[in-house]
Each structure stands twice: as C-alpha cells, then as structure tokens.
Amino acid sequence: MTSAFDLVVRDAQVATAxxxxxxxxxxxxxxxxxxxxxxxxxxxxxxxxxxxVTPGGVDGHCHLDQVIPPPTRMADDFLSGTRxxxxxxxxxxxxxxxxxxxxxxxxxxxxxxxxxxxxxxxDYGFHLIVTDPTxxxxxxxxxxxxxxxxxxxxxxxxxxxxxxxxxxxxxxxTAARKYGAMTMIHAENSECIGWLTxxxxxxxxxxxxxxxxxxxxxxxxxxxxxxxxxxELVDVPVLIVHVSGSEAVEQIQWARHRGINxxxxxxPQYLFxxxxxxxxxxxxxxxxxxxxxxxxxxxNQKAIxxxxxxxxxxxxxxxxxxxxxxxEQGKHPNGEKVAFPYIPNGIPGLETRLPLLYTEGVLExxxxxxxxxxxxxxxxxxMYGLHPRKGTIAIGADADLVIWDRRDLTLxxxxxxxxxxxxxxxxxxxxxxxxxxxxxxxxxxDGQHFTGTAGTGQFLKRGLPSITRQAARDFDPNNK
Numbered sequence: 001m002t003s004a005f006d007l008v009v010r011d012a013q014v015a016t017a018x019x020x021x022x023x024x025x026x027x028x029x030x031x032x033x034x035x036x037x038x039x040x041x042x043x044x045x046x047x048x049x050x051x052x053v054t055p056g057g058v059d060g061h062c063h064l065d066q067v068i069p070p071p072t073r074m075a076d077d078f079l080s081g082t083r084x085x086x087x088x089x090x091x092x093x094x095x096x097x098x099x100x101x102x103x104x105x106x107x108x109x110x111x112x113x114x115x116x117x118x119x120x121x122x123d124y125g126f127h128l129i130v131t132d133p134t135x136x137x138x139x140x141x142x143x144x145x146x147x148x149x150x151x152x153x154x155x156x157x158x159x160x161x162x163x164x165x166x167x168x169x170x171x172x173x174t175a176a177r178k179y180g181a182m183t184m185i186h187a188e189n190s191e192c193i194g195w196l197t198x199x200x201x202x203x204x205x206x207x208x209x210x211x212x213x214x215x216x217x218x219x220x221x222x223x224x225x226x227x228x229x230x231x232e233l234v235d236v237p238v239l240i241v242h243v244s245g246s247e248a249v250e251q252i253q254w255a256r257h258r259g260i261n262x263x264x265x266x267x268p269q270y271l272f273x274x275x276x277x278x279x280x281x282x283x284x285x286x287x288x289x290x291x292x293x294x295x296x297x298x299x300n301q302k303a304i305x306x307x308x309x310x311x312x313x314x315x316x317x318x319x320x321x322x323x324x325x326x327x328e329q330g331k332h333p334n335g336e337k338v339a340f341p342y343i344p345n346g347i348p349g350l351e352t353r354l355p356l357l358y359t360e361g362v363l364e365x366x367x368x369x370x371x372x373x374x375x376x377x378x379x380x381x382x383m384y385g386l387h388p389r390k391g392t393i394a395i396g397a398d399a400d401l402v403i404w405d406r407r408d409l410t411l412x413x414x415x416x417x418x419x420x421x422x423x424x425x426x427x428x429x430x431x432x433x434x435x436x437x438x439x440x441x442x443x444x445x446d447g448q449h450f451t452g453t454a455g456t457g458q459f460l461k462r463g464l465p466s467i468t469r470q471a472a473r474d475f476d477p478n479n480k
Contacts, residue, residue, distance in 0.1 A: 003042050004026065004033075005034070006029065006044065006441055007026075007044045007045070007441055008024055008039055008041065008044075008045050008046070009024065009025040009027070009045075009046045009403070010024045010039070011024065011050055013048070013053060014053050015052055015372075015373055015393075016054075016055065016373055016378070016392050017370055017373045017374035017378035017391075023035045024037060024039040025393065027399040028441075029441070030440035031397065031398060031399055031440075032393065032395055032396065032397050032398075034395065046403070046436065046443075053401055054089075054372070054393075054402050055377040055378065055390070055391055055397075055400060055402070056438070057089050057091060057353070057354050057376050057377050057402065058090070058092040058377050058380040058384075058386065059320070059353065060265075060317050060380035061184070061241060061265060061267070061315075061318065062081070062318050062320035063319075063322070064081040064082075064115075064116075064320075065095075066096060071329055072329055072330070072333060073329040073330075074323065075322040075348075075419045076322040076418050077119060078115060078116045078457075079119040079121075080417070080419040081418065082120045082122045084416060084417040084418035085122055086122050086417075086439065086444040086445050086450060086452050087417045087434070088353065088354055088355060089355070089404075090350065090351075091123065091400035091437065091438075091439045091440075093122060093350070094124065094126065094127055094380075095112075095124065095126065095127070096126065096128070097128055097150075098131070099129055099130055099131045099132055099137075102132060104141060105128055105130070105141045105142065105145060106141055109150065116457075116459070119454050119455065120455070120457030121444060121453060121456055122444065123400075123440070123458045124457055124458075125149070125150075125460040125461075126150055127150070127154055127384075128142075128152070128153035129154045129155075130154070130155050130164070131156070131161070131162050133168050133171055142179065143178075146180065146181050147179075148461065149460070151182065151384065151462045151463065151464050151465070151468075152182040152183070152383075152462070153176075153182075153183060153184070154184040154186065155172055155184070155185055155186070156186045157169075157185065157188060157190060158189070158193060158223070159190070160190070169185075169230050170230055170233065174236075176236055176468070180464040180465075180469050182239060182383060182385075182467075182468050183236070183238045184241050185227045185239065186241055187223035187224040187248070188215060188219050188220050188223050188293060189220075189222045193214055193219055196215075196219075197340075197341050200213060200214055200340075201341070206340060207279060207281075207282035207283070207340065208284060208285075208286035209279035209280070209281075209282070211278060211290050211292075214341070215292060217245045218247065220245070220248045220293050221251055224252065225251045227240060228262055235474075236261075237262070237263060237468060238262060238263070239264070239383070240262060240264050242265060242267050242270070242293060242319050243265065243266045243293075243304070244295070244300070245293075245304070246300050246303035252264045252312060253312060265314065266307065267317055267318060267319045268356050269291055269349065269424070270293075270300075270301065271304055271316075272356055272428070274296065275297050277424065278290065284337045287325065287343045288331065288424055289347060289424050290331075290340065290345060290346075291321065291347045305366055308367055314375075315375055315376070315383060316353070316357060317380065318353040319349065320348055320349050320353075321344075321348070322348045322350075322419070323420070324420050324421040330344060330421075347424050348422075348424070349423075349424075350418065351418055352411065353376070354376060354434070355430050355434070356425060357372060357375070358432045359429075359430045359431045363406075363431045377390075377392075378392055383467075384465065385462035385463035385464055386462055398440050399438060400439055400440065401437075401438040403434070403437075403438075404433075405432060407431070408429065408430070408431060409433060410428070410429055410430070411423065411425050411427065411430055413426060433447075435447040440458075
C-alpha cells in the first residue's frame with residue numbers, strides 16, 4: 001500500500017516566525033501536506049529526535065557569478081554557491097542579474113539564466129540591478145520583467161559604473177510604485193567617498209585599513225537620509241541594504257517615526273566583524289574584510305545587535321560577494337597587493353550566515369528562535385514575493401527544512417563548501433550547525449556531506465509583496 005507521505009520528519013520541535021510546537025512533518029511531492037503528532041509512516045523517515053526544525057533559510061541578498069570587468073572574477077558560480085547555501089541551511093537564494101550600461105535589462109536576465117541553468121541545487125530567483133534607466137528601460141522593460149516575476153531591483157548611490165543620480169532614482173522609484181516592485185538601495189555618498197579616497201591616496205595611505213577611512217559613517221548616514229527623502233517624495237517603500245552602524249540606524253528610525261515606510265537589512269559582517277579586521281597596521285591581510293559599507297567599531301556592532309532586537313531590521317542577508325584572497329582574479333588582482341580602492345569589494349558568507357546568527361543570537365539569548373526565523377527566512381520570503389510558499393513551515397508550503405544540531409565546533413574554511421579560499425570568520429566558536437537540510441522534500445545536506453544535485457534547483461517566479469502591492473494600488477500618476 002502506498003504511503004500518504006514521501007517523507008516524514010518525525011519528533012520535530014518546529015519553529016516558525018510566530019510559534020514553536022512539537023510535531024511530525026508529512027511531505028508529499030515536495031510540499032508539506034500534514035503537521036501533527038504520530039503521523040502514519042512515510043516512504044522515508046527522518047527522526048529529528050526532538051531537535052529544532054526551522055524553515056529553510058532565504059538569503060535575499062547574495063552575489064553569484066556576477067559579471068565583473070577583468071581581471072576580477074567571483075569565486076562562486078551557481079554550482080558552488082548553491083552547494084554552500086545548502087550546507088549552511090539556506091534553501092532559497094536571490095542573487096542579482098546586473099544590467100551593464102548601454103545594454104538592456106532583458107539581456108542581463110537572459111545572461112544570468114544561462115549562468116544558472118543546470119547548476120543550481122537549491123531554488124533561486126533574480127533581483128535586477130538597474131544601472132542605465134533609459135526611458136525604454138523604465139517604461140517598457142521594467143514593467144514587463146516585474147510582470148514576469150522579477151519583482152525587486154537594486155540601485156546604487158555609489159560606484160561609478162553602477163550609481164544613479166537623484167533624478168534617475170526618482171524615475172526608478174516611480175516605476176516601482178506604479179508596478180509594485182521592491183527597491184533595494186545601496187546608500188553611500190559617492191562624491192564624498194571619491195574625495196576622501198583621492199586625499200588618502202595623495203598622502204600615500206593605501207593599505208586595506210584605509211578603505212574604512214574612505215567610507216566613514218557620515219557618507220552612509222547622508223545617503224540613507226537622501227534615499228529616505230526620495231522615497232518619501234514618491235511615497236513608496238524602499239529597503240536600505242547592508243546597514244552598518246548607528247548613524248544609518250538613527251536615520252531609519254527617524255523616518256519610521258515620521259510614518260515613512262522604510263525597511264532595513266543588515267549582514268553578518270556588521271554583527272561579527274569590526275574595523276580592526278581591516279587591519280591595525282599596513283599589512284595586506286585586511287583585504288579579506290574589505291566590503292562596503294565597511295565594518296565599524298565595537299559600539300556600532302552593538303547598535304546593530306540592538307536593531308535586531310528592537311525591530312529596526314527587517315531581514316539579515318549574507319551579501320555574499322565571493323573573491324578569493326590568494327588569487328590574481330580575487331583580492332590580489334594580477335597577483336599584486338593593490339591600493340585599497342582597487343581591492344575587489346565583498347566577503348563570503350552564504351554558508352555561515354545562519355550558523356553564526358543561530359549561535360550568537362539564539363543560543364546567547366540576544367534574540368528569540370522565532371525572531372531568528374523571521375529575520376532569515378520568513379521576512380525575506382514576504383519581502384520578495386515568495387511567502388507562503390517559502391519561509392514557513394505550514395501545510396502547502398514547500399518542504400524546505402533545517403534540522404539543527406547543537407554541537408561545539410570551531411569554524412574553519414576547510415569545513416565550508418564554497419569555492420573561496422578563506423572565511424573572515426575563521427576560528428570562531430559555534431554552538432550549532434545544520435544537521436540536515438531539506439529542499440522541497442529532498443535531503444541536500446546530511447550533516448556530513450552535500451547530497452544535492454546540480455540542476456534540481458528551480459527558478460522562482462515571484463509575486464508582489466503586499467507592502468508594494470498597496471503602494472501600486474495607491475499610485476497617483478500625477479504625483480511624481
């Protein structure tokens with residue numbers, strides 16, 4: 001007699017964003033079909049033995065195989081990147097399809113589908129990166145792509161090859177409001193950074209640690225305030241990504257007190273690294289931690305933790321930007337130690353995001369288990385149009401699950417599954433790691449080995465988040 005379930009996860013301590021309860025989880029055809037105690041036997045069974053079971057992680061901000069001018073190249077493609085995601089408990093990733101200036105958004109999307117095809121072992125979607133918002137892009141391509149399920153895009157206020165001016169940002173935000181897309185904003189003042197950088201170089205101050213000096217908190221504070229003001233003018237929700245310190249946090253809280261709908265994201269580098277990781281002298285080792293915004297001091301690290309507790313932050317993402325350190329296509333371009341502005345910008349973190357936050361957040365009592373689920377799975381699924389299919393443990397949801405093992409271990413790069421030659425979190429003590437990761441009912445990590453298969457990850461056509469659907473319903477074409 002055929003079982004009602006392909007798989008039963010038995011004796012689970014299930015945790016969602018709102019509840020924690022004991023249950024078996026019955027799975028059929030990749031979906032959760034029943035929750036309850038003493039479910040009938042499945043074709044296969046996994047005994048959770050009372051361990052905590054959370055929804056699979058949704059990493060709403062990561063970079064995989066992104067097109068970058070040579071000699072630089074990202075170490076992780078969709079094969080290694082989704083493998084490392086699975087081994088760290090993440091079952092959905094949303095990297096970026098980046099438009100090149102002078103090219104169409106459509107060609108960017110086509111190119112990234114080619115890069116992902118047959119390689120992803122967990123489910124994925126694409127954010128768009130808009131770098132050249134021509135009238136055709138804003139009025140024709142964006143509406144078409146949003147309707148096809150690419151319902152979020154990122155814009156930059158810094159980097160010469162990526163940034164938009166304020167007028168362009170307003171045009172893009174107007175399209176986001178009209179069609180219900182979510183806009184992610186990298187908020188740093190490009191002109192200030194350029195001026196500071198040139199002054200530092202003129203003084204011969206070129207070591208990695210001066211990356212932080214070229215991007216002080218005020219450049220993030222100013223740009224965050226400006227992004228909020230532009231969003232207020234258009235009356236559209238926006239997400240401020242990778243918030244690094246107290247000054248940007250204060251701007252976000254100020255906006256919310258005024259009733260402006262601003263969402264906020266932070267990342268592990270602002271919870272677990274400080275400015276000292278960029279170097280306390282002029283050695284090149286600090287290149288491993290060059291990212292933007294840079295890690296701040298210990299007091300700002302505490303401010304970010306407070307933001308997780310008090311609700312300032314909506315999501316925690318990895319901002320995985322994988323460049324190997326000892327690599328002429330990575331942090332040593334052409335085999336050289338280069339001045340700080342030329343060090344490839346970003347750090348790896350896709351696999352370590354969940355274990356780090358589970359250990360230092362949940363096990364250390366800083367945040368609840370339910371808040372952990374909310375920040376790392378449920379809220380990103382809601383924000384990017386994937387909920388309730390993703391981000392929860394409920395009947396009808398995809399069977400994306402993580403069974404957590406409580407164990408003491410020391411984090412080393414050798415235990416990770418990305419293609420990067422280092423982790424900035426080397427040597428950290430962890431109190432938990434995924435003992436099993438299940439993606440749509442199939443085990444992709446058994447606690448010791450990656451068991452997934454390249455090509456089984458599905459592209460996700462995403463809906464509009466409720467917060468942006470409302471903005472679209474309220475859209476007044478005369479209020480631009």
